[in-house]
Amino acid sequence: MWVLLRSGYPLRILLPLRGLWMGWRGLPRSLAVGPPRRRYRKEALAALEVPVLPVTATEIRQYLRAHGIPFQDGHSCVRAPSPFVGASKLKDETGAATSFSLFIDKTTGRFLCMTSLAEGSWEDFQASVEGRGDGAREGVLLSEAPEAEDSEEVQRIWDRAVPLWELPEPKEAQLARVMFGLTKVTDDTLKRFSVRYLRPAHSLVFPWFSPGGLGLRGLKLLGAEGQGDRVHYMETTIPQAGAFHNLFGLPLISRRDVEVVLTSRELDSLALSQSTGLPTLALPRGTACLPPVLLPYLEQFRRIVLWLGDDLRSWEAAKLFARKLNPKRCSLVRPGDQQPSPLEALNQGLNLSRILRTALPAWHKSIVSFRQLREEVLGELSNVEQAAGVRWSRFPDLNRLLKGHRKGELTVFTGPTGSGKTTFISEYALDLCTQGVNTLWGSFEISNVRLARVMLTQFAVGRLEEQLDKYDEWADRFEDLPLYFMTFHGQQSIRTVIDTMQHAVYVYDICHVVIDNLQFMMGHEQLSTDRIAAQDYIIGAFRKFATDSSCHVTLVIHPRKEDDDKELQTASIFGSAKASQEADNVLILQDRRLVTGPGKRYLQVSKNRFDGDVGVFPLEFNKSSLTFSIPPKSKARLKKIKDDNGLVAKKPSSGKKGAVPQISETHSDQAPNPNKPDLSKPSR
Numbered sequence: 001m002w003v004l005l006r007s008g009y010p011l012r013i014l015l016p017l018r019g020l021w022m023g024w025r026g027l028p029r030s031l032a033v034g035p036p037r038r039r040y041r042k043e044a045l046a047a048l049e050v051p052v053l054p055v056t057a058t059e060i061r062q063y064l065r066a067h068g069i070p071f072q073d074g075h076s077c078v079r080a081p082s083p084f085v086g087a088s089k090l091k092d093e094t095g096a097a098t099s100f101s102l103f104i105d106k107t108t109g110r111f112l113c114m115t116s117l118a119e120g121s122w123e124d125f126q127a128s129v130e131g132r133g134d135g136a137r138e139g140v141l142l143s144e145a146p147e148a149e150d151s152e153e154v155q156r157i158w159d160r161a162v163p164l165w166e167l168p169e170p171k172e173a174q175l176a177r178v179m180f181g182l183t184k185v186t187d188d189t190l191k192r193f194s195v196r197y198l199r200p201a202h203s204l205v206f207p208w209f210s211p212g213g214l215g216l217r218g219l220k221l222l223g224a225e226g227q228g229d230r231v232h233y234m235e236t237t238i239p240q241a242g243a244f245h246n247l248f249g250l251p252l253i254s255r256r257d258v259e260v261v262l263t264s265r266e267l268d269s270l271a272l273s274q275s276t277g278l279p280t281l282a283l284p285r286g287t288a289c290l291p292p293v294l295l296p297y298l299e300q301f302r303r304i305v306l307w308l309g310d311d312l313r314s315w316e317a318a319k320l321f322a323r324k325l326n327p328k329r330c331s332l333v334r335p336g337d338q339q340p341s342p343l344e345a346l347n348q349g350l351n352l353s354r355i356l357r358t359a360l361p362a363w364h365k366s367i368v369s370f371r372q373l374r375e376e377v378l379g380e381l382s383n384v385e386q387a388a389g390v391r392w393s394r395f396p397d398l399n400r401l402l403k404g405h406r407k408g409e410l411t412v413f414t415g416p417t418g419s420g421k422t423t424f425i426s427e428y429a430l431d432l433c434t435q436g437v438n439t440l441w442g443s444f445e446i447s448n449v450r451l452a453r454v455m456l457t458q459f460a461v462g463r464l465e466e467q468l469d470k471y472d473e474w475a476d477r478f479e480d481l482p483l484y485f486m487t488f489h490g491q492q493s494i495r496t497v498i499d500t501m502q503h504a505v506y507v508y509d510i511c512h513v514v515i516d517n518l519q520f521m522m523g524h525e526q527l528s529t530d531r532i533a534a535q536d537y538i539i540g541a542f543r544k545f546a547t548d549s550s551c552h553v554t555l556v557i558h559p560r561k562e563d564d565d566k567e568l569q570t571a572s573i574f575g576s577a578k579a580s581q582e583a584d585n586v587l588i589l590q591d592r593r594l595v596t597g598p599g600k601r602y603l604q605v606s607k608n609r610f611d612g613d614v615g616v617f618p619l620e621f622n623k624s625s626l627t628f629s630i631p632p633k634s635k636a637r638l639k640k641i642k643d644d645n646g647l648v649a650k651k652p653s654s655g656k657k658g659a660v661p662q663i664s665e666t667h668s669d670q671a672p673n674p675n676k677p678d679l680s681k682p683s684r
């Protein structure tokens, strides 16, 4: 695993999936046989380093002053003269080395030299200033990041693609325009942005040029497929999306531009540029993330308008990205009927400049009036489904109770020792991750390799040991998930963990952090009062992080020791009442295997701050796929619970049409009343 960096610092505490497979492949002997493996790609890991000691903007400034390096304080970066300019053959457009071309990220300390394109960590920079090795000189050059085979592939596709207006069949060009909604986008616009069309793949081809337009570094292919009256778009990027980032439209930006509109799709940038004439750039991975490596390219702008799309998710992403860009210079276009995505607005004949003028400032003081909030409240009311969050695809009963997974919430999850908490929470988080929820795992008890193995088995819904020939196929798909792991194991200080989480939110736009489990942050205090106070403090810290970072935290907590035959309750969570008070949701994995047979579990939602619906539903464990999701033919029953005293309604979870909720009582083959211990059967 990549533990030592080029400057010799043991830095990695966050690990992307790419880093795990190698560990896995090296591990169990049973997995060592099988088809030949492909060569491992080192470059893919280059941008994923995290300093153990986070650096602050103040420290960066102090360091530069102490070493007599002049600097300018920017929006999200500090600018300084680059010590790497001489090392590069590359020069900027004018052929001259640029002064102050080194951009140091104020949050992470990572730097990028815009002239030589050298990049590296804060430690690399310090090493180079202090003459301790040549740090970034040997480092990865952003422009050279794509592997040679990728570059060839990029060039091959680019050479085969043609401008739309050069297609031999006018009908084909017309069809492509209709499919991609480009009927109002002119040839001139397509030409300025160098958009081409790849006939064999029926795809538009968007180029990513390096700054200064010096070379073609990557491509995004956009295919379109008609589905009823909607068009479904499919994106492919070369090099692989997670390994390379660039902004579409960069060569059209002039150094004198002080304002830019950021979009989440290349097509939107075409529409915006054509109808407003304003500089515009499209983010490489849409609303999924804004990688900090792109921030230096946006430093020159005094005003950035984010117009990312027409749904609540785009709005959430815009707010998140504005934090990174410095909210004081950002304005956001709110999604709404009269404010669809830019391309849609162009096609509807709306005035895009007027829509841009309605953009709201992203910066709020700490006290706001309802006037500032009313638009947001309206947005939530008119998008009730989206406001309820991302819905699970494998756990429909969880959707019925919790309605969805929302940003900024704290979920506390408990269950008896060895009952399958980790296994369940792994599938619960994986489900969300496959739907684009950027996820960070803190697994302190079991190793990341074991956890990833459980997750991959759940992802493939079957034992991979028996189908090793499919391993690469599944691993490739799994690798594309926005999933990261902290590399902590065993006891950790809460400060280090929160720092890492903050860093991950900044770098990878993490929206969900899973901590398994809280006991690993409690130190070794012997006195039980100390332990309870320590736990309260830790829960407070996670609560604050969730709210401040607009990130969902799922926290696994062990229960107190209870009698085996008793159901757990909210009060069974170890410690004081703080955990359940601070949590937005409390989930309990009820282990009744001794009573109801092997594999059976119940998931109880015992607190739900969003809309108060609580209840319990059965889970059936499948030992080969390690999944808990309910098989389609299951007779499982969801029970909603009205209050502490009784059940009100049950519904078939299999979703039979016309099912009427009924008053129910507990039967031994159904979910137990979680608030009344079922003592009718002996426990062993």
Ligand SMILES: Nc1ncnc2c1ncn2[C@@H]1O[C@H](COP(=O)(O)OP(=O)(O)OP(=O)(O)O)[C@@H](O)[C@H]1O
Residues within 6 Å of the ligand: 415, 416, 417, 418, 419, 420, 421, 422, 423, 424, 445, 598, 599, 600, 601, 621, 626
């Ligand atoms: N419903 C189940 N029936 C049988 N085995 C299960 C069930 N759920 C999980 N397991 C298996 O039990 C083992 C322990 O599961 P897991 O680590 O998820 O439990 P846990 O509650 O997180 O444990 P701990 O209390 O030690 O944190 C795993 O091997 C898992 O595959």
